[in-house]
Amino acid sequence: MFIFKAKKLHLLTTQILKSKDIMNHLILNTPIMPTTTTTLMTSRRNGGVCFCSSTTSNLKGGQGGVSMVQGASRGIGLEFVRQLLERKEKGHVIATCRNPDGATGLIELKEKFPEHLDILQLDVTDESTIEASALSIKERYGSLNLLINAAGILSIPNVLQPETTLSKLQKSSLLLTYEVNTVGPIMVIKHMWPLLKMGGGSGTERNSAVVANISARVSSIGDNRLGGWHSYRSSKTALNQLTKTISVEFARRKDPILCILLHPGTVDTDLSKPFQRNVPQDKLFTKEFSVQKLLGIIDSVKSMDNGKFFAWDGQEIPW
Numbered sequence: 001m002f003i004f005k006a007k008k009l010h011l012l013t014t015q016i017l018k019s020k021d022i023m024n025h026l027i028l029n030t031p032i033m034p035t036t037t038t039t040l041m042t043s044r045r046n047g048g049v050c051f052c053s054s055t056t057s058n059l060k061g062g063q064g065g066v067s068m069v070q071g072a073s074r075g076i077g078l079e080f081v082r083q084l085l086e087r088k089e090k091g092h093v094i095a096t097c098r099n100p101d102g103a104t105g106l107i108e109l110k111e112k113f114p115e116h117l118d119i120l121q122l123d124v125t126d127e128s129t130i131e132a133s134a135l136s137i138k139e140r141y142g143s144l145n146l147l148i149n150a151a152g153i154l155s156i157p158n159v160l161q162p163e164t165t166l167s168k169l170q171k172s173s174l175l176l177t178y179e180v181n182t183v184g185p186i187m188v189i190k191h192m193w194p195l196l197k198m199g200g201g202s203g204t205e206r207n208s209a210v211v212a213n214i215s216a217r218v219s220s221i222g223d224n225r226l227g228g229w230h231s232y233r234s235s236k237t238a239l240n241q242l243t244k245t246i247s248v249e250f251a252r253r254k255d256p257i258l259c260i261l262l263h264p265g266t267v268d269t270d271l272s273k274p275f276q277r278n279v280p281q282d283k284l285f286t287k288e289f290s291v292q293k294l295l296g297i298i299d300s301v302k303s304m305d306n307g308k309f310f311a312w313d314g315q316e317i318p319w
């Protein structure tokens with residue numbers, strides 16, 4: 001009698017879970033988890049693609065842990081994804097970007113590392129995409145060990161130009177830059193917080209999960225000798241303050257999460273291209289070099305580093 005009831009209950013639960021998975025897949029780009037096979041799925045919603053490989057293996061930890069790189073379509077973010085995947089203990093990497101269909105670098109990596117990379121659609125200016133990504137990661141992995149917030153803007157042709165004088169400052173430029181560089185990464189941390197708390201350092205060499213926000217040296221008030229770039233500079237300064245504030249809260253709550261800010265150096269990417277003219281050749285880093293240095297800092301982060309701001313060479317940058 002009991003066995004019969006248990007069997008019936010199991011069947012019912014399986015059916016409910018299956019229909020929940022299908023709903024999540026349709027609504028949230030959440031991968032459906034088959035029990036025995038490994039598949040590459042492509043689902044389209046809002047013009048975005050979610051490439052999710054599904055396996056029966058325990059995806060919740062394992063060697064290398066679960067890492068998320070936000071702003072991974074190109075530049076420094078894409079290079080973080082590449083280097084995390086090329087590690088011996090690569091774990092699982094979740095790369096997020098605004099338009100996965102157009103993220104050719106990520107698509108190539110997905111072909112090379114189908115078991116280890118998921119691509120999710122996330123626009124930092126659209127909180128619903130952040131929430132959907134958090135839910136998707138929760139359902140698939142249950143936790144996160146590393147979050148790298150890489151997305152950022154400095155200039156956009158015909159929309160946004162870094163200011164050279166106060167007279168050129170526009171409210172719209174300030175707000176747009178703050179939305180992407182400051183508010184976006186902080187909302188990502190907010191929604192990933194439960195997952196980071198759950199993950200801590202499990203599956204990695206660390207004792208804690210790490211949040212690494214990519215800031216910039218120009219955000220430093222103490223180091224500001226040149227002026228200019230009002231919107232970009234101050235958006236990153238605000239990012240620094242919010243990251244520090246969050247790091248204090250996590251420590252007070254004894255959450256196993258450390259937050260750091262990183263300056264990558266001047267790196268040869270689309271962001272710096274229009275401003276490279278006066279940069280000496282030996283001060284213009286490749287993405288490969290910069291990210292290798294930054295991953296070295298992330299790997300060796302200690303609790304005493306919580307809330308600190310480091311340059312690519314490990315030197316602390318004054319606020």
Ligand SMILES: NC(=O)c1ccc[n+]([C@@H]2O[C@H](COP(=O)([O-])OP(=O)(O)OC[C@H]3O[C@@H](n4cnc5c(N)ncnc54)[C@H](OP(=O)(O)O)[C@@H]3O)[C@@H](O)[C@H]2O)c1
Pocket residue numbers: 070071072073074075076077097098099122123124125149150151152153180214215216217263264265266267268269270271272
């Ligand atoms: N390069 C440098 O010299 C340098 C120096 C100091 C700090 N940084 C910082 O390093 C980070 C990466 O910069 P990068 O040089 O790699 O720049 P990049 O090559 O221009 O890449 C910027 C990334 O941000 C993404 N992004 C922009 N708006 C977004 C949004 N609303 N939602 C989600 N993603 C968005 C872009 O995605 P799309 O492809 O969809 O546009 C792209 O993946 C930035 O935070 C930047 O401020 C760079």
